Amino acid sequence: MQNWMEANIKFWPKTFWPPQxxxxxxxxxxxxxxxxxxxxxxxxxxxxL
Structure with a gap:
């Protein structure tokens, strides 16, 4: 299931998420x-300036 999701659904990379x-x-x-x-x-x- 995870392999199928990775192949068919675009996920945001970790760099798109702010650090807590x-x-x-x-x-x-x-x-x-x-x-x-x-x-x-x-x-x-x-x-x-």
Whole structure:
């Protein structure tokens, strides 16, 4: 049964789930990870604040 489920159902990897934080839910964690990946995908010349 487990082999069939793994082959036919897409499960979220462990990295999509936050590490026991009551403030975050899995969707928040997943969304921010994608935003960070997109923002850091471009190398900027300078960032001065």
């Amino acid at each position: 934080s009551p403030d975050l839910n899995p969707l928040d964690f997943c969304i921010w990870w994608h935003i960070e990946r997109q923002a850091c995908s471009v190398r900027y010349k300078n960032i001065w």
